[in-house]
Each structure stands twice: as C-alpha cells, then as structure tokens.
Amino acid sequence: MPQTSIICSSVLGPSCSGQVPPGMGERGGGAGGSGDLIFQDGRLISGSLEALMEHLVPTVDYYPDRTYIFTFLLSSRVFMPPHDLLARVGQIYLEQRQQLEAGSEKAMLKSFSAKIVQLLKEWTEAFPCDFQDEKAMAELKAITHRIMQCDEENGTVKKAIAQLTQSLLLSLAARSQLQELREKLRSPAVDKGPILKAKPPASQKDILGVCCDPLVLAQQLTHIELERVSSIHPQDLMQIVSHTDSRDKHRCRGDPTKTYSLEAYDNWFNCLSMLVATEVCRVVKKKQRTRMLEFFIDVARECFNIGNFNSMMAIISGMNLSPVARLKKTWSKVKTAKFDVLEHHMDPSSNFCNYRTALQGATQRSQMANSSREKIVIPVFNLFVKDIYFLHKIHTNHLPNGHINFKKFWEISRQIHEFMTWTRVECPFEKDKKIQNYLLTAPIYSEEALFIASFESEGPENHMEKDSWKTLRTTLLNRA
Numbered sequence: 001m002p003q004t005s006i007i008c009s010s011v012l013g014p015s016c017s018g019q020v021p022p023g024m025g026e027r028g029g030g031a032g033g034s035g036d037l038i039f040q041d042g043r044l045i046s047g048s049l050e051a052l053m054e055h056l057v058p059t060v061d062y063y064p065d066r067t068y069i070f071t072f073l074l075s076s077r078v079f080m081p082p083h084d085l086l087a088r089v090g091q092i093y094l095e096q097r098q099q100l101e102a103g104s105e106k107a108m109l110k111s112f113s114a115k116i117v118q119l120l121k122e123w124t125e126a127f128p129c130d131f132q133d134e135k136a137m138a139e140l141k142a143i144t145h146r147i148m149q150c151d152e153e154n155g156t157v158k159k160a161i162a163q164l165t166q167s168l169l170l171s172l173a174a175r176s177q178l179q180e181l182r183e184k185l186r187s188p189a190v191d192k193g194p195i196l197k198a199k200p201p202a203s204q205k206d207i208l209g210v211c212c213d214p215l216v217l218a219q220q221l222t223h224i225e226l227e228r229v230s231s232i233h234p235q236d237l238m239q240i241v242s243h244t245d246s247r248d249k250h251r252c253r254g255d256p257t258k259t260y261s262l263e264a265y266d267n268w269f270n271c272l273s274m275l276v277a278t279e280v281c282r283v284v285k286k287k288q289r290t291r292m293l294e295f296f297i298d299v300a301r302e303c304f305n306i307g308n309f310n311s312m313m314a315i316i317s318g319m320n321l322s323p324v325a326r327l328k329k330t331w332s333k334v335k336t337a338k339f340d341v342l343e344h345h346m347d348p349s350s351n352f353c354n355y356r357t358a359l360q361g362a363t364q365r366s367q368m369a370n371s372s373r374e375k376i377v378i379p380v381f382n383l384f385v386k387d388i389y390f391l392h393k394i395h396t397n398h399l400p401n402g403h404i405n406f407k408k409f410w411e412i413s414r415q416i417h418e419f420m421t422w423t424r425v426e427c428p429f430e431k432d433k434k435i436q437n438y439l440l441t442a443p444i445y446s447e448e449a450l451f452i453a454s455f456e457s458e459g460p461e462n463h464m465e466k467d468s469w470k471t472l473r474t475t476l477l478n479r480a
C-alpha cells in the first residue's frame with residue numbers, strides 16, 4: 001500500500017511551508033500561551049484553533065499569506081464546518097473594528113475593510129462550494145452587510161463586495177448546472193453476456209473498428225480524464241481526512257454525499273479496466289486477440305508519454321485481470337517487451353518507487369512547460385488518495401500540548417494544491433466525439449461473462465479452472 005514518509009521541514013517548499021514573508025508580520029508569535037502560534041525557523045508549525053483563526057483575519061498592518069489562507073480554509077473543516085468558521089471571522093472583524101472606531105482612525109478603517117473583503121474574495125474563489133450551504137451564505141451576507149453599513153461612503157469597498165457576490169453566484173450556478181448534467185449521464189452499460197456463449201456477432205463493433213491509432217486513443221482518454229478530474233475540488237479531497245477526532249469527541253465531518261466526484265472518478269478507472277478486458281476477451285480469433293492486446297499495450301505506452309498515468313494504470317490493470325491474464329496461448333504470440341517496461345513503471349515494490357520517479361519527472365516537465373501538451377500530469381488517483389490517507393493516519397491532528405499539528409496540514413495542503421494545479425490544465429488535443437462515445441458507452445462484460453469468454457477462447461488447463469468453468473456453466477443454466 002502506498003505510504004507517505006514522515007513530514008519534516010525539508011519537504012515543505014517555501015510557498016507552502018508556513019514561512020512568514022517579509023513585511024507580512026506575525027500574529028500571536030509568543031511562546032507558552034494556549035492561544036499562541038508556534039513558529040520554527042520562521043515557519044508556523046502549530047497553534048490553538050482560536051489562534052489559527054485569528055491568524056487568518058487581517059489587521060490594519062497585516063494580511064495573511066495566500067498559502068496560509070488556502071491551507072487553513074482547507075484544513076479547518078476537519079475541526080469545524082465552514083459556516084462556523086465564517087461566523088468566527090465575522091466576530092473577530094467586529095472586535096477589531098470596534099477598537100479602531102474607539103480610536104477614531106477612519107483612514108485605517110477603510111484599509112481594514114478592504115482587507116476583510118479581499119479575504120472573503122479569496123475564500124469564495126478558492127472554495128465556492130462552501131457557500132452552497134445556506135448557513136455559510138447567510139454568514140457571508142451578514143459580514144458584507146456590516147462592512148457596507150459602516151463604510152457607506154466607501155464606494156470602492158461596495159464595488160468589491162458587489163463583484164465578489166456576482167462572481168460567487170455565477171460560479172455556484174455553473175456548478176449546479178454541471179451537477180445536473182452529470183446526474184443525467186448514465187454509467188456504461190454492463191453486458192452480462194449471452195448464456196454459455198459470450199462471443200459477440202461478427203458485425204458488432206470493437207475498439208479497433210472505431211480507432212486503430214494508439215496515440216489518438218490515448219489522447220481521447222486524456223480528454224476524458226481531464227474532464228472528469230476537473231469536477232474534483234479541494235474540499236472533496238479533505239473528506240479523506242474528515243473523521244472522528246477522539247481527542248475532543250469531534251463529530252465526523254465526512255459527508256458521503258460530498259464524495260460523489262471522488263467515487264465517480266474512481267468508477268471511471270474501474271470501467272476502463274473492465275472495458276479493456278472485455279475488448280480482449282470478446283475477440284473470437286487468437287490472432288485478433290493478440291493484435292488487441294498489442295494495441296492496448298501501445299495505448300498505455302502513449303498514455304505514459306503524455307503523462308496520463310491514471311489511464312495507463314487502468315489499461316494495465318485490465319490486462320492483468322484473471323480472464324485476460326490466463327490466455328497463455330494468446331500472450332505467447334504477443335511481443336511483451338513494451339508491456340514489461342510498463343509493468344516496471346507500475347511495479348508496486350518499494351512503495352511504487354518507479355512510478356513516483358516517473359511522476360516526479362512529469363511534474364518537473366510540467367513546471368517548465370511552454371505548451372499545454374507538456375503540462376499534462378494525471379497521477380494514478382487511487383495512489384494519490386492513499387497517500388493523503390496515510391499522511392493523515394501517520395500524523396496526529398493534535399500535539400501533546402493541545403495545539404493543532406499545522407505542520408501536517410501544510411503537507412496535505414501542498415499535495416492537494418499540486419493536484420488541483422494539474423486538474424486545471426486545458427486539454428490540447430482535438431476532441432473526437434465518436435471515439436469518446438464508444439469509450440463511455442460501449443457494453444462492458446460482467447466478471448462472469450469475462451470468464452466465460454475467456455474459457456471459450458482457451459479452455460481450462462487445470463483442475464481449478466475446470467471446476468470454475470463447470471460451476472459457471474451450472475450457475476448460468478440454472479439462472480436461465
């Protein structure tokens with residue numbers, strides 16, 4: 001199982017390390033108090049929840065670093081829902097405002113109000129889905145209303161609030177329409193196969209009848225991957241670490257209804273694997289099955305070259321499913337040198353060391369890229385999720401002194417931010433609706449049908465396979 005090594009300050013880059021930039025200032029940087037923030041070599045590593053919330057809210061001479069805003073807004077939902085955090089931000093804003101008003105510092109009030117609006121703007125842009133919750137939207141309206149009431153003469157702040165609100169509403173409307181569209185889309189049909197005869201009619205189309213160019217198919221798979229992964233948001237990934245905190249009896253914040261995007265993307269991987277197995281097993285002649293296997297090996301290799309590791313892994317997984325892997329006579333005719341190289345890249349030993357090296361190379365290429373083609377990085381999603389999960393399990397949320405272990409959340413945030421950067425890449429390849437339609441809607445054999453097709457292609461070779469074949473025939477005859 002993939003695991004993430006213990007966090008140390010060296011793995012945290014300067015942009016996500018919690019280091020305070022010059023001129024930004026530090027809040028609560030003292031030592032010893034329960035509300036203090038603890039810094040190590042200029043990096044924020046822990047603090048109480050209250051102190052971390054106060055560190056989020058600007059003052060007249062302080063504005064939080066953008067990486068801190070993203071990290072805290074992302075990680076805070078492990079400890080409290082967004083609407084509660086927004087309410088606390090509103091309270092801190094009022095307390096600071098009252099102090100400024102007592103000193104009759106009008107110029108400072110304008111600057112302070114503008115910074116609060118900027119914070120809200122960054123929040124609504126980074127996590128617009130937080131405001132699908134009526135409570136969060138109500139808190140946002142309450143804060144912006146207070147700001148406009150106290151700054152009636154400040155046209156700049158009013159304009160900024162109006163733009164913030166309009167942008168948020170447009171974003172929420174677009175997401176709502178996208179969600180409705182996704183719900184209308186059906187999953188690929190599962191074809192259980194004809195009883196005792198899983199072979200399709202000769203006239204039935206296969207993938208080679210739709211696309212015989214491995215590069216083109218890899219490009220279309222990349223299109224589908226980028227479209228599907230773009231529906232995943234940072235807060236969706238934080239569902240992985242939302243759990244019951246035994247230290248403070250905190251209720252589980254993980255909401256199964258909010259993991260739809262994660263499950264849908266994971267299902268796409270499984271469907272692609274099963275489609276590959278179906279395309280191979282349903283072919284009648286050995287020569288054509290050999291050609292089909294070699295075709296998918298070439299497609300997987302093109303996916304690797306593009307940086308589409310998720311489709312590559314799905315294809316390899318499909319070819320390693322038992323109904324395909326047992327076709328020894330077919331595999332004996334396949335030139336497996338390319339396949340061996342692909343399996344080497346996806347070797348699970350040493351925590352998928354070879355894959356991680358390739359992923360690091362693709363990441364570096366993406367960072368220095370001048371074109372969209374070179375920017376594509378689509379990691380193996382299953383492994384990415386497991387990395388986040390193990391990072392969460394290895395490190396506690398709280399330190400012995402009661403502080404939140406913010407060093408842990410810097411690293412989780414860094415990995416999620418990097419993933420989100422990859423999802424925003426625009427696919428540079430021309431879309432082929434015919435090919436994509438086949439990939440998304442072609443019938444997929446059930447596991448039973450795959451084994452039937454496999455046994456009909458190459459009969460059982462040992463007692464175990466013979467027993468399995470006999471059991472399958474009996475089950476299907478009784479079902480008929």
